[in-house]
Amino acid sequence: MFPDIEYLEWITGRPERADHDLGSSDLRRRRPEGEGVVPPALEDLPAPPSDVGLDALLADAYGVGTENVLVTAGATHANFLAVAAAFDGDEEAADDDEESRRERVLVEKPGYEPLTATPQGFGATVDRFRRTPDDDYALDPDRIAGAVTDATRCITVTNRHNPSGRLSDRETLTAASRVAEDAGVPLLVDEVYAPFDGERGDGPLGGPTAADLPNAVVTNSLTKFHGLGSLQVGWLVADESFVERARSVGFHVPGVAGPSVALARRALHDERRRSEAPADADAGRLDGDSRARIAENHDLLASFVADRDDLHGFVAPGCTYGFLAHESADGDEIAEAAWEAGVLVVPGRFFADADRFRLSLGRDPSAARAGLDAFGDVLDSL
Incomplete structure (x- = not known):
């Protein structure tokens, strides 16, 4: 009755196996160690x-x-x-x-x-x-x-x-x-x-x-x-x-x-x-951490796309992901070449546009920067 959700089947396990995760769109935080349950x-x-x-x-x-x-x-x-x-x-x-x-x-x-x-x-x-x-x-x-x-x-x-x-x-x-x-x-x-x-x-x-x-x-x-x-x-x-x-x-x-x-x-x-005490540095730690990561990762992504003549697409203000097109390769070709190099990006066919791919910086800025460097090498090889 319910159809397979191809994207979720495809993405499951890949972020953990990738050397560089540019596919996960959530702002991933450190998970509990061992059998711990509290993040x-x-x-x-x-x-x-x-x-x-x-x-x-x-x-x-x-x-x-x-x-x-x-x-x-x-x-x-x-x-x-x-x-x-x-x-x-x-x-x-x-x-x-x-x-x-x-x-x-x-x-x-x-x-x-x-x-x-x-x-x-x-x-x-x-x-x-x-x-x-x-x-x-x-x-x-x-x-x-x-x-x-x-x-x-x-x-x-x-x-x-x-x-x-x-x-x-x-x-x-x-x-x-x-x-x-x-x-x-x-x-x-x-x-x-x-x-x-x-x-x-x-x-x-x-x-x-x-x-x-x-x-x-x-x-x-x-x-x-x-x-x-x-x-x-x-x-x-x-x-x-x-x-x-x-x-x-x-x-x-x-x-x-x-x-x-x-x-x-x-x-x-x-x-x-x-929200009740925005000036209190001890309040809203989760909110502040997330917004700091978003601000830095958005700038990394926007600069990366702007500096590449082979990429076309829109990086929304304040956002850490974008739906991009390459001048000569479709979304599957980009995703496959990236995966062979240990980089995870998501092919656009999962969003009903096979010509594009989603590039997302959900990890911390140092990991995102390293991932973009590796992905840049993949694009250069094309």
Whole structure:
């Protein structure tokens, strides 16, 4: 029923085997040693009061009620539940005969493969609307409106865009949500990269959000910006009825583990301390570490691309990854040549554009610099 997710099968184990990891997009932190379970970055952080739940910390960050938050086992789990809830909430379609059921999902292209594979697993047909390199992959609400049909049941976008890193502003997100509202369907906005910037913004976790827009369903996690992927903690933010449908679907699949929730509370409590006391050097250590890495790695990536005449592409301000093209080799040729030299980059076919590849600096700046040097040698050899 559910199709293979070729990207996840391909990437699994490669970051650990690569000499230089320019494929992982999360800001990877040091993992616990041996049989340890507490990430070193969380060891010395204070826990919030025992009566403050993770859902309350998230609700506070987004300025919503706890009834608008569902804690999940990562963003992929949140997206799965969101798509399932979008289908489950279509009461009109459930009353129709099978042939007239609304079962189409509209997803951006290029885009992250699981966002198309999951609705296909539910039996949906996936339609695409384009985000083009001609305008640096900007999100165009008019393109969404032009691709919506009476059979569309969910619209899915990422912000920042994965794989290009383009960040949509509030006005654009508002226009996209109006398209979804007019169509009577949810706008699913995967915001795992929204906080990526060297400077903290005003939104939750320091990035923009669509959480309070009409028909918007927002997902995020502690994996990308915080580098705490081992916790497998994410969340979904939406109106109360949508959250309840997602929660009901969640009973059919495994949920998030209690120890992960406890550790995630530390991370989000640290985040709240940072927002409440931005001048306090001891507050918000995770946030500060991530933003310092983003600022330095963005400059490394932007300079690398600008200095090479054989590469073409857009490096978004404040972002640590980009979707690039080579003058004479396609994405698979680049990725294969790099892998032979111990360098991991991601071919663009996993994002529905085989001509390009994603280059990402998620490791610490010294490792990123060494990786770019090695990758430069690969490009020179072509």
